[in-house]
């Protein structure tokens with residue numbers, strides 16, 4: 001049976017109007033149990049109005065930082081995401097399962113890798129963990145992130161991403177796309193459809209042909 005551990009909320013803040021970022025206090029005795037790889041998620045459990053609810057949330061922090069942080073976007077009418085965004089507070093306890101999941105690739109410091117990331121809205125969470133981890137631990141790696149949001153104000157982790165872009169200047173490129181706000185360059189308006197992918201692969205993405 002899945003084992004849950006009671007963890008205290010060390011910090012909770014609103015990253016955007018509808019997204020709360022929660023950091024858990026993991027006691028040193030549990031550090032080995034909660035060891036994780038970029039891309040993995042936590043399962044949280046809470047009794048909400050007499051209902052035992054469990055939901056998964058990707059870790060957006062990096063294993064390098066020894067920090068366990070998730071970002072929860074409030075879904076209209078969503079039970080768990082509304083509880084996290086409207087009720088949960090610093091110092092509260094919540095039950096959390098050890099990290100799990102197979103998303104992502106291992107760190108290989110000696111390899112020359114070129115990562116391409118595509119994310120939309122709260123889908124940035126596991127990608128943020130990867131963008132914090134791979135360039136830091138793979139000195140020859142480059143990363144390109146293509147990130148869609150509705151409006152400029154709703155871009156989750158914009159500030160953190162900009163800081164990372166400065167730290168890994170030249171190795172981390174970020175391209176923002178908006179669906180509900182017009183930008184001057186047409187390419188950066190709208191979702192990743194066939195036409196956009198054709199332009200992106202011609203202009204930004206250089207995939208060498210093999211064979």
Ligand SMILES: Cc1cc2nc3c(=O)[nH]c(=O)nc-3n(C[C@H](O)[C@H](O)[C@H](O)COP(=O)(O)OP(=O)(O)OC[C@H]3O[C@@H](n4cnc5c(N)ncnc54)[C@H](O)[C@@H]3O)c2cc1C
Nearest residue numbers: 041055056057058071072073077078079080081082122125
């Ligand atoms: C591996 C994994 C990782 C995840 N990581 C994250 C993460 O990092 N951040 C995050 O915010 N969420 C993440 N999720 C989604 C999360 O687990 C919940 O599904 C989400 O928070 C909604 O739960 P809820 O209880 O609020 O909604 P519910 O009460 O379960 O659902 C309410 C209504 O909303 C609909 N609904 C549920 N989810 C969505 C959605 N995503 N978009 C639109 N409608 C929806 C339902 O069909 C239902 O009609 C992840 C899910 C998985 C499986």
